[in-house]
Amino acid sequence: xxxxxxxxxxxxxxxxxxxxxxxxxxxxxxxxxxxxxxxxxxxxxxxxxxxxxxxxxxxxxxxxxxxxxxxxxxxxxxxxxxxxxxxxxxxxxxxxxxxxxxxxxxxxxxxxxxxxxxxxxxxxxxxxxxxxxxxxxxxxxxxxxxxxxxxxxxxxxxxxxxxxxxxxxxxxxxxxxxxxxxxxxxxxxxxxxxxxxxxxxxxxxxxxxxxxxxxxxxxxxxxxxxxxxxxxxxxxxxxxxxxxxxxxxxxxxxxxxxxxxxxxxxxxxxxxxxxxxxxxxxxxxxxxxxxxxxxxxxxxxxxxxxxxxxxxxxxxxxxxxxxxxxxxxxxxxxxxxxxxxxxxxxxxxxxxxxxxxxxxxxxxxxxxxxxxxxxxxxxxxxxxxxxxxxxxxxxxxxxxxxxxxxxxxxxxxxxxxxxxxxxxxxxxxxxxxxxx
Amino acid sequence: xxxxxxxxxxxxxxxxxxxxxxxxxxxxxxxxxxxxxxxxxxxxxxxxxxxxxxxxxxxxxxxxxxxxxxxxxxxxxxxxxxxxxxxxxxxxxxxxxxxxxxxxxxxxxxxxxxxxxxxxxxxxxxxxxxxxxxxxxxxxxxxxxxxxxxxxxxxxxxxxxxxxxxxxxxxxxxxxxxxxxxxxxxxxxxxxxxxxxxxxxxxxxxxxxxxxxxxxxxxxxxxxxxxxxxxxxxxxxxxxxxxxxxxxxxxxxxxxxxxxxxxxxxxxxxxxxxxxxxxxxxxxxxxxxxxxxxxxxxxxxxxxxxxxxxxxxxxxxxxxxxxxxxxxxxxxxxxxxxxxxxxxxxxxxxxxxxxxxxxxxxxxxxxxxxxxxxxxxxxxxxxxxxxxxxxxxxxxxxxxxxxxxxxxxxxxxxxxxxxxxxxxxxxxxxxxxxxx
Numbered sequence: 001x002x003x004x005x006x007x008x009x010x011x012x013x014x015x016x017x018x019x020x021x022x023x024x025x026x027x028x029x030x031x032x033x034x035x036x037x038x039x040x041x042x043x044x045x046x047x048x049x050x051x052x053x054x055x056x057x058x059x060x061x062x063x064x065x066x067x068x069x070x071x072x073x074x075x076x077x078x079x080x081x082x083x084x085x086x087x088x089x090x091x092x093x094x095x096x097x098x099x100x101x102x103x104x105x106x107x108x109x110x111x112x113x114x115x116x117x118x119x120x121x122x123x124x125x126x127x128x129x130x131x132x133x134x135x136x137x138x139x140x141x142x143x144x145x146x147x148x149x150x151x152x153x154x155x156x157x158x159x160x161x162x163x164x165x166x167x168x169x170x171x172x173x174x175x176x177x178x179x180x181x182x183x184x185x186x187x188x189x190x191x192x193x194x195x196x197x198x199x200x201x202x203x204x205x206x207x208x209x210x211x212x213x214x215x216x217x218x219x220x221x222x223x224x225x226x227x228x229x230x231x232x233x234x235x236x237x238x239x240x241x242x243x244x245x246x247x248x249x250x251x252x253x254x255x256x257x258x259x260x261x262x263x264x265x266x267x268x269x270x271x272x273x274x275x276x277x278x279x280x281x282x283x284x285x286x287x288x289x290x291x292x293x294x295x296x297x298x299x300x301x302x303x304x305x306x307x308x309x310x311x312x313x314x315x316x317x318x319x320x321x322x323x324x325x326x327x328x329x330x331x332x333x334x335x336x337x338x339x340x341x342x343x344x345x346x347x348x349x350x351x352x353x354x355x356x357x358x359x360x361x362x363x364x365x366x367x368x369x370x371x372x373x374x375x376x377x378x379x380x381x382x383x384x385x386x387x388x389x390x391x392x393x394x395x396x397x398x399x400x401x402x403x404x405x406x407x408x409x410x411x412x413x414x415x416x417x418x419x420x421x422x423x424x425x426x427x428x429x430x431x432x433x434x435x436x
Numbered sequence: 437x438x439x440x441x442x443x444x445x446x447x448x449x450x451x452x453x454x455x456x457x458x459x460x461x462x463x464x465x466x467x468x469x470x471x472x473x474x475x476x477x478x479x480x481x482x483x484x485x486x487x488x489x490x491x492x493x494x495x496x497x498x499x500x501x502x503x504x505x506x507x508x509x510x511x512x513x514x515x516x517x518x519x520x521x522x523x524x525x526x527x528x529x530x531x532x533x534x535x536x537x538x539x540x541x542x543x544x545x546x547x548x549x550x551x552x553x554x555x556x557x558x559x560x561x562x563x564x565x566x567x568x569x570x571x572x573x574x575x576x577x578x579x580x581x582x583x584x585x586x587x588x589x590x591x592x593x594x595x596x597x598x599x600x601x602x603x604x605x606x607x608x609x610x611x612x613x614x615x616x617x618x619x620x621x622x623x624x625x626x627x628x629x630x631x632x633x634x635x636x637x638x639x640x641x642x643x644x645x646x647x648x649x650x651x652x653x654x655x656x657x658x659x660x661x662x663x664x665x666x667x668x669x670x671x672x673x674x675x676x677x678x679x680x681x682x683x684x685x686x687x688x689x690x691x692x693x694x695x696x697x698x699x700x701x702x703x704x705x706x707x708x709x710x711x712x713x714x715x716x717x718x719x720x721x722x723x724x725x726x727x728x729x730x731x732x733x734x735x736x737x738x739x740x741x742x743x744x745x746x747x748x749x750x751x752x753x754x755x756x757x758x759x760x761x762x763x764x765x766x767x768x769x770x771x772x773x774x775x776x777x778x779x780x781x782x783x784x785x786x787x788x789x790x791x792x793x794x795x796x797x798x799x800x801x802x803x804x805x806x807x808x809x810x811x812x813x814x815x816x817x818x819x820x821x822x823x824x825x826x827x828x829x830x831x832x833x834x835x836x837x838x839x840x841x842x843x844x845x846x847x848x849x850x851x852x853x854x855x856x857x858x859x860x861x862x863x864x865x866x867x868x869x870x871x872x
Contacts, residue, residue: 022585022727032652032775033584033767130582136728138582145581146566146574148469149458149748216468274734277713284732291458292572292745295735296720298710299728309728312585326762331469339468 005319008068011081012045018308024055069094079103102314104131110205128314136306137299150289152214157251159206161281161301162197199228200264207251216335223345227265268432349408354432360425378413441755444504447517448481454744460491505530515539540567546641564750572742573735586725588650593687597717597737598633635664636700643687652771659781663701704868785844790868796861814849
């Protein structure tokens with residue numbers, strides 16, 4: 001029986017420092033649970049001037065990646081540098097050398113997950129990635145193990161804290177998008193280049209991983225429809241409120257007739273739905289299984305210690321497998337490799353949703369009947385209408401909520417409507433979900 | 437390698453039927469995750485006239501418990517009859533015969549958990565019990581594995597659906613306790629004898645299990661202070677609302693200076709706290725860890741399929757251990773048996789809390805100064821006061837919220853206050869938590 005488990009850590013940025021700090025301060029506690037201590041043998045970090053977390057001595061730092069991935073003393077390689085390369089090469093080398101791997105790299109898993117899962121399974125090593133989705137929330141474990149008796153029916157996730165912080169500021173304080181973004185950058189929540197967060201790409205990476213393990217299918221990341229929050233205005237948020245809805249950037253996945261809807265976009269969700277109450281930088285995933293019904297998992301989606309909590313939980317899991325000789329006990333993609341069935345991801349045109357429209361119209365008689373006529377021709381039926389601030393001759397907003405419709409029909413109808421002379425601006429369209 | 441895992445099910449009541457139904461309808465799906473099918477070999481059920489769930493044939497039913505616990509073909513014994521005896525004897529026999537055990541029996545685990553954990557560990561078999569706390573919510577797995585990197589700091593749980601349903605009815609519809617209880621009985625949520633649910637005993641059973649695995653200590657169930665909801669009136673709920681609080685039956689545990697507070701009682705919690713938004717029969721547990729920060733786990737706490745979801749997830753976990761030879765991979769009580777440290781559970785007198793008081797006083801001059809004087813002498817400071825409905829010479833409510841105080845001081849002060857001639861009724865006291 002091994003009397004310790006040795007870790008090679010790649011990267012000492014935010015997550016890496018969090019991992020090192022937790023392993024140091026909770027060393028005894030973890031040993032009481034696991035039976036042996038976890039020890040950091042080597043840390044690969046290019047920036048030798050980076051301040052070291054408490055409990056880490058200068059000697060364990062190396063700039064030579066081979067001292068990690070090729071080190072015979074290392075049991076588990078922990079990759080927390082993020083991004084595609086060199087992270088992917090490091091992980092593949094570690095696997096080839098028979099190391100178990102723990103990673104928090106959502107972008108890499110979303111794009112190259114299949115290659116990594118196969119490599120790990122071929123070489124007989126574990127590949128764990130709890131830290132890749134929703135930071136400290138043990139959502140991967142919940143889907144792979146806690147809900148393993150269930151056929152997963154749907155997933156609604158707030159999986160990007162930055163965009164949720166911005167939406168919360170816009171909702172609670174009536175701020176414009178640019179102002180709320182600036183504030184989130186000042187607080188360090190958003191990067192200097194916030195594209196991945198605000199355009200929904202980061203959320204789509206995470207959704208791709210969740211769909212993969214929840215439905216037992218490889219996912220072509222490019223098939224996930226992605227739309228960000230930069231087009232949302234306080235005006236739409238306040239109209240949504242009048243209909244008793246909140247606007248959130250949701251990552252949504254559903255089984256529909258043997259295919260999958262998988263999409264990330266701003267969404268109107270009833271204000272009293274549990275996921276609508278998740279504000280600020282917090283993350284949450286609302287999952288419905290056929291046996292368990294609806295469940296929600298909530299917590300901090302980012303930060304050194306929350307992300308470190310997930311990475312260290314994975315290390316403990318892999319360490320248990322090493323100690324018990326049970327490597328491969330749970331398949332990385334949740335389903336046995338030979339039992340995964342490729343499912344088609346529907347294009348955005350094929351999805352069925354309810355819709356919020358804000359038309360900007362000249363306040364002329366019969367404009368409502370013209371618009372509702374066109375909607376009717378495209379099989380879109382109206383659930384409710386708000387028309388306010390009548391101004392003779394000026395532009396006024398005309399706001400509508402629809403019943404369920406096919407997106408293809410909605411796009412055609414809006415194209416036709418936006419060509420009407422009485423319609424002065426491109427119509428704002430936001431999808432609406434009841435979250436059931 | 438075994439080509440199937442064989443299950444002996446004890447009990448075909450609500451949970452047992454749920455387990456059988458899930459194993460039948462999700463058989464293929466579970467096989468795709470686990471690699472082999474799960475098969476029910478025998479079911480022990482005293483009532484031979486009970487209707488059988490789909491997929492279960494009459495031949496597997498037996499009234500002889502030995503055909504389960506002593507059956508060489510059975511790998512995992514699933515106990516879902518509940519209660520103390522004969523359930524305990526059945527589980528111990530199964531363990532002695534080298535069977536792994538999955539149970540949902542919270543009362544038994546709360547009272548005899550230590551004996552069962554030791555028996556399983558001595559015999560080298562697994563003992564899993566996800567179904568014992570919060571039905572389908574994978575909260576045991578979250579604490580034992582998902583949050584294993586954390587020092588757990590506090591737990592706030594809505595862990596009894598019946599009492600939460602009653603409190604929700606009283607809050608939303610202003611119903612009296614008796615009326616809301618009657619309604620919950622009509623809907624089948626509350627038993628004919630609802631004592632365990634409404635007096636907090638069921639919640640205390642669950643809290644005992646959570647404290648045990650979260651803090652790594654044996655728990656003497658009798659040390660958990662338990663107070664039910666039968667004394668709560670719509671009047672207190674509406675005053676709480678004026679202070680922006682909701683009243684919930686909470687199961688609370690905290691580490692304080694190396695000891696543990698563990699208590700179940702009606703609690704005022706800020707109305708915008710996430711756990712305050714958990715209504716109806718739903719359950720939720722709000723756990724804070726030193727690394728992850730606050731997390732919430734939400735779902736259905738009872739019912740055939742939600743509870744079945746938890747029991748079947750345990751069966752799959754144990755089956756994975758059987759297939760990989762990794763029995764005992766995670767200790768039943770989360771910490772290694774030799775690493776558990778007995779911690780003292782504080783008596784209710786020793787706890788520190790904020791308080792809500794409703795005094796019933798004769799509306800005389802200086803009554804407020806008399807009462808606040810006595811509170812001050814007992815080191816209790818007032819945070820805010822509501823006094824309404826002045827009636828000359830009649831009884832009026834005087835409502836107060838305090839800052840943090842020691843419960844022993846509160847009890848002494850209230851004894852003294854209730855002896856004042858201007859105080860006409862026993863003072864209502866409810867503990868207040870910020871939930872941080």
